[in-house]
Amino acid sequence: MLEIQNLSVEIGGRRILNGINLNVENGFKNVLFGPNGAGKSALLMTLMGFSGYKVVEGKIIFKGEDITNMSVYERAQMGLGIMAQRPPNMSGVKLRSLLGVISKSDSKYDELAETLDMVRFLDRDINVGFSGGEIKRSELLQLSVQNPDMVLLDEPESGVDLVSIAQLGITIKELLGGKGKCAGERCKHGKSALIITHTGQVLDYVEADRGFILCNGKVMCSGNPYEMLEDIKSQGYEECIKCKMNYL
Numbered sequence: 629m630l631e632i633q634n635l636s637v638e639i640g641g642r643r644i645l646n647g648i649n650l651n652v653e654n655g656f657k658n659v660l661f662g663p664n665g666a667g668k669s670a671l672l673m674t675l676m677g678f679s680g681y682k683v684v685e686g687k688i689i690f691k692g693e694d695i696t697n698m699s700v701y702e703r704a705q706m707g708l709g710i711m712a713q714r715p716p717n718m719s720g721v722k723l724r725s726l727l728g729v730i731s732k733s734d735s736k737y738d739e740l741a742e743t744l745d746m747v748r749f750l751d752r753d754i755n756v757g758f759s760g761g762e763i764k765r766s767e768l769l770q771l772s773v774q775n776p777d778m779v780l781l782d783e784p785e786s787g788v789d790l791v792s793i794a795q796l797g798i799t800i801k802e803l804l805g806g807k808g809k810c811a812g813e814r815c816k817h818g819k820s821a822l823i824i825t826h827t828g829q830v831l832d833y834v835e836a837d838r839g840f841i842l843c844n845g846k847v848m849c850s851g852n853p854y855e856m857l858e859d860i861k862s863q864g865y866e867e868c869i870k871c872k873m874n875y876l
């Protein structure tokens with residue numbers, strides 16, 4: 629589904645990502661761990677094609693096509709979607725208007741908005757004055773309406789209160805499980821995902837397949853995401869440098 633080949637990225641002339649090789653197979657839910665500033669968000673933003681992230685080496689292959697130089701719009705049209713960590717304020721653009729543009733004609737976003745307690749935000753400017761948790765719910769609502777084949781989730785649980793986190797987790801699970809319309813392989817395996825998490829709370833709702841640890845802009849190791857999370861909790865990220873040789 630997604631192949632990241634020897635990807636190096638610069639922001640403002642500074643190398644942030646260095647020779648990243650990482651795959652997300654069809655229907656797999658892979659997890660990206662790593663300390664603050666490792667380059668995790670930069671990787672997801674680069675995959676989605678946002679400006680400011682300059683690919684200086686390598687390729688991004690999605691569904692067999694080289695998307696490295698495609699626009700955000702083209703990537704979204706191909707079935708790639710993101711729940712960003714810090715999406716921008718969109719003054720003058722109502723959430724309802726954006727959902728209308730994203731949704732296919734038969735999408736019922738009112739129902740999804742109700743599930744995520746977002747109905748009262750539909751006629752507000754996107755993200756303007758939203759709390760941290762409200763921004764996350766708004767992002768998830770947009771992503772659910774888009775219903776992409778592959779989702780990029782950047783710390784979906786951060787800033788969300790303990791009560792709302794269950795609803796958020798269930799909605800993510802339903803989204804990834806391919807609930808609703810889908811076809812062929814996608815129906816069988818659900819959607820593909822690359823998920824950034826520090827706490828691992830989202831993994832209570834999503835069955836993850838493989839974990840990767842990113843340190844200093846490089847993938848240091850890969851393995852069972854649940855074991856990796858326990859190791860990180862008990863030993864921190866020190867060990868990730870040592871296990872570089874185990875990276876597959």
Ligand SMILES: Nc1ncnc2c1ncn2[C@@H]1O[C@H](COP(=O)(O)OP(=O)(O)OP(=O)(O)O)[C@@H](O)[C@H]1O
Binds near residue numbers: 667
């Ligand atoms: N627009 C920018 N201009 C300059 N430096 C940037 C910019 N965006 C990101 N960086 C730098 O790139 C590095 C990687 O940032 P990134 O947000 O990808 O880290 P992260 O692994 O997601 O961290 P966290 O876990 O704290 O969210 C950081 O050193 C950050 O300061």
